[in-house]
Amino acid sequence: MNIVAKFIKALNSDASPWQIAFAVMFALIVGLTPFWRLHNLIILCLVLGFRVNLGSFLAALTLFSGLAYLFDPAMIGVGEGLLASESLQPFWTQLYANNLARLGQFNHTLTLGSLSVSLLLAPFVLIATRFLVGQYRNRLRAWVNRLRIARLLKASGVYRWYQALAD
């Protein structure tokens, strides 16, 4: 609830749409790939070190982590395909000989499959999120705020409780 409230607050705040879009994109990568991996440590560093919206990141991370359970078998299939690809064998062999690359655990089917898919989706998710946040703020926010139900909700104790949590 806290995370959802933060995400809603971020949507309605003055936070830049890019901050939210990057947060969702990074959450996509961290959420879809196994958590204890070197690339996730780097992403965590980026999320904390740059002005990426944390509320949006945590909310999206929860969403994508849930989705990952559904898509893991498909991700494993992608990873198997990539690691078994004949044309890529020299590349993988070279990478395997590199200790730093080994720390990245690229030779794990689920890790490579999910990282590849999430990296592939990342630019689209980034742009789509940026677009959707913009559209929401330009077209929907005022309309939503005008809705009777929204006003009722804002006046209710539940909304104040959300606010308190979000702060």
Add this chain to the structure above:
Amino acid sequence: MRIVRWKGLLGFGVALVLLALVVELFFDTSVKWGVESFGSRVVGAEVNVAKVDHQFSPFSIILRGLQVTDASSPERNLFEADELAARIEFLPFFSDKIIIDKLAMTGAKFGTERAAPGRLYSIDLSLKKRVERVADSGVARDIEARLALPSVDELIAAEDLQTTAAINRVEAVTVKYKVEVRQAYEQLPDEPRLKRLAEDLSVIRDADYRTPAELLSGKERLDAFKKEVQRERDKVAQAKDVLLAAQRDGRDALAQLEAAPRRDYDQLKRSLTGATSLDALTERLFGESVRRWGRYTLSALETVAPLLQHRAEQDAARQRVLGRWVSFSDDGGLPSFLIREADVDLEFSQQHFVSRWQDVTGDHKALGRATRYTLASAQVGGDLTLELNGRFSFTDAGLNAEQRWQASGVELSDISLINSDVLRSDVVAAKLASSGVLEVTAGELDGAGSVNLSPLRLSSSSTEVVGKRIAGVVDNLEQIKIQLGVTGRYNAPHISLGSNLDEQVAAIVAASVSGEAKVALAELRQKLDAKAAGPSAEVTTVLASWQGLSASADQRENILTEMMSAKLSGAVGGAIDQAVDEKKDKVKDELKKKLFGG
């Protein structure tokens, strides 16, 4: 707007440092906890580690004061080691693999006393232990029950007597053939029938056949008569077959009935004199100890192999769900767990041994090699020699393994063999030699070996009469050779024992029958004979009657056979001669007329 969030970066850095500090400070504790909890889960009993040390380069972990509780006897350790040092490859960790380059264990001992009883974690194992305790007390009760001499009537009622079986057989034979013999005998030609046949034959044979036509008619009547006689002969032959079978089976049954009381007597005599209480004495005296020693030699297969297989199976199941690790080096696919080399320095029965292991894993398909191990005495000089070597590997069909051992000069002293209310026996001193071969195919054990205890000095005592006799006999043993057989599944081996001790001791005890037993034996003999007497007399009578019937059937068959050989009598020949003479005379008269006229 500034892009960088310095506070965030600082927080990230602080978190990393804290993480490193936590790892450094709590690494040993977490390893200790991990080993204790994982070990306890696997063994089903408390596992303790006194202290853990580690170093990062080269990455190694040292466990000190390792103790593994024996789940079947929590007051003792199944196994204990002073120090276990493992040098672990760092990079394979990132492929979820534990590859131990070198493992060295020192001060390993079996069956040591624990300062406090270890806790049991597995309900199944504690249940198993309770069952074993009940079984043990059952064995003790069994010995006591056997040592109490039974009465003659109890013996006759309780034992599965051969006499009873023979009586049943005699009755079955009698009932079966009484009906068959009666039916067959009723088919036989009776006296009037035979008389009538004889009269018919007389009429046919003695008739006066004067013309060839009469002769032909007589011959046809004789043939028809013989066919009728043959039918009667067939009936007699059938009846004789039945009678012969009845007599044969009857005689067999009678012979068994006559022999059965003697056999029963011999068998019951052993019970009555307490000799059967000595059955499987080898098993009772040496079973537990020899099995324990046997289990030590099988521990590589019985304990280590299942643990390794369990881990390999878990890894395979995990990889199906969480993805697998692909290798791109010459080492092929390393197993998820591998100890490349292990040296174990162990102490057993105050002797030092060295065990060396190579390629310890449960995933031999990935490694492409079997796990090999050896065990040898660390002593230089002296009588003690020990050579044990083996190998095992898991395939799709299960565990395949082979193991050979050869040991001699193993000193044993003060070992309790049996300690029940009725018999207590201890090894005061003995020297053990053992050899054997064991093969495992698809998890099934097939092994044979021997344990030779020579010289052997035992000390036994008992409060019971027969127990004292056993104790006396056992204490006179100077050596014993026990044959071992190993069967069953590799993780639940069955070790069977055998020797000539049982026969020797039983013969000694049977020869020294007490006065009370002698009276009982006479009673036993009389009762067994009486039991068999009635049916024996009955079947003898029946056999005599069948013999009489058989003689009667023979007699009738002879009569019928004689009838079959009958021919038409001299009258027939006279008629032919007369006809020939008449023809000759006629020819002579005609010749005279032509030659001399007239």
